[in-house]
Amino acid sequence: MDSLLYTATTGASRVMKAQHVRSNNLSNADTAGFRADMERVQSIQLQGAGFDGRTMVVTNSAATRFDSGDLIKTGRNLDVAINGEGFFTVQTPVGNEAYTRAGNIRVDQQGNMTVNGFPLMAEGDPITLPEYQHIEISDKGVISVIPPGGGAEVEVGQLKLVKPAYTELQKESDGLLHARDGGEFPADATVAVAAEHLEGSNVSAIDELVNVMSLTRNFEMQVRMMKTAETLAQAGNRLMSSR
Numbered sequence: 001m002d003s004l005l006y007t008a009t010t011g012a013s014r015v016m017k018a019q020h021v022r023s024n025n026l027s028n029a030d031t032a033g034f035r036a037d038m039e040r041v042q043s044i045q046l047q048g049a050g051f052d053g054r055t056m057v058v059t060n061s062a063a064t065r066f067d068s069g070d071l072i073k074t075g076r077n078l079d080v081a082i083n084g085e086g087f088f089t090v091q092t093p094v095g096n097e098a099y100t101r102a103g104n105i106r107v108d109q110q111g112n113m114t115v116n117g118f119p120l121m122a123e124g125d126p127i128t129l130p131e132y133q134h135i136e137i138s139d140k141g142v143i144s145v146i147p148p149g150g151g152a153e154v155e156v157g158q159l160k161l162v163k164p165a166y167t168e169l170q171k172e173s174d175g176l177l178h179a180r181d182g183g184e185f186p187a188d189a190t191v192a193v194a195a196e197h198l199e200g201s202n203v204s205a206i207d208e209l210v211n212v213m214s215l216t217r218n219f220e221m222q223v224r225m226m227k228t229a230e231t232l233a234q235a236g237n238r239l240m241s242s243r
Contacts, residue, residue, distance in 0.1 A: 005230075011222045016219070022211050023212065026212070030201065034175075036201070066202075071200075078106070080103040080141075083193055086188065089161070090114075091121055092118065092176070097121060099169065099176065100118075102116055112126060113128070113129060118176070139194070140189070141160075161188060
């Protein structure tokens with residue numbers, strides 16, 4: 001009975017963590033460039049005297065899905081999407097590089113290009129634009145502007161585009177992808193972008209809803225197992241007290 005209660009309790013704890021992951025995915029179904037998370041668990045039988053038959057569930061760090069989302073044409077000059085494999089490079093508040101598929105670029109009053117509040121990087125430095133009348137981003141990430149008053153286009157920078165192996169990346173609490181070893185990746189000239197497009201999230205809202213409902217039923221089953229363990233324990237206590 002103790003083993004049953006222990007297994008059900010750890011199982012219910014795992015389900016609650018899995019629901020958190022799935023709910024976060026669902027809430028970001030419309031977030032540009034978002035990569036869905038997947039929960040990872042492992043069952044472990046406890047070792048040692050008095051622990052025979054007890055099994056606990058260990059929740060490992062969430063894995064990330066890297067399949068591409070749909071490309072959506074926006075017609076906005078500052079919207080760009082990775083066409084194929086690769087990532088944009090941004091700067092974290094502590095000055096390190098991080099990586100994202102989101103390409104909804106904003107330009108602040110100082111001319112700094114940002115994505116979701118993070119400075120967008122060229123090779124070595126964040127990108128700062130001069131005043132311009134018109135801006136274009138090529139399929140290789142080259143940024144060109146027409147100065148105020150017109151004239152010829154002028155190249156003012158190039159997006160740092162990288163293409164590391166997925167196994168070298170991990171998502172952290174800021175929602176960005178970071179190098180597992182804490183380093184930086186070199187620019188990759190083979191990465192291409194689609195101007196005036198955004199990449200949607202790779203979350204399937206229907207799949208996430210189905211998974212949330214399945215986890216809810218699983219949690220209810222674990223709770224019933226706890227109640228069953230309690231009932232068995234009470235029956236055992238009555239038998240012992242009658243002797």
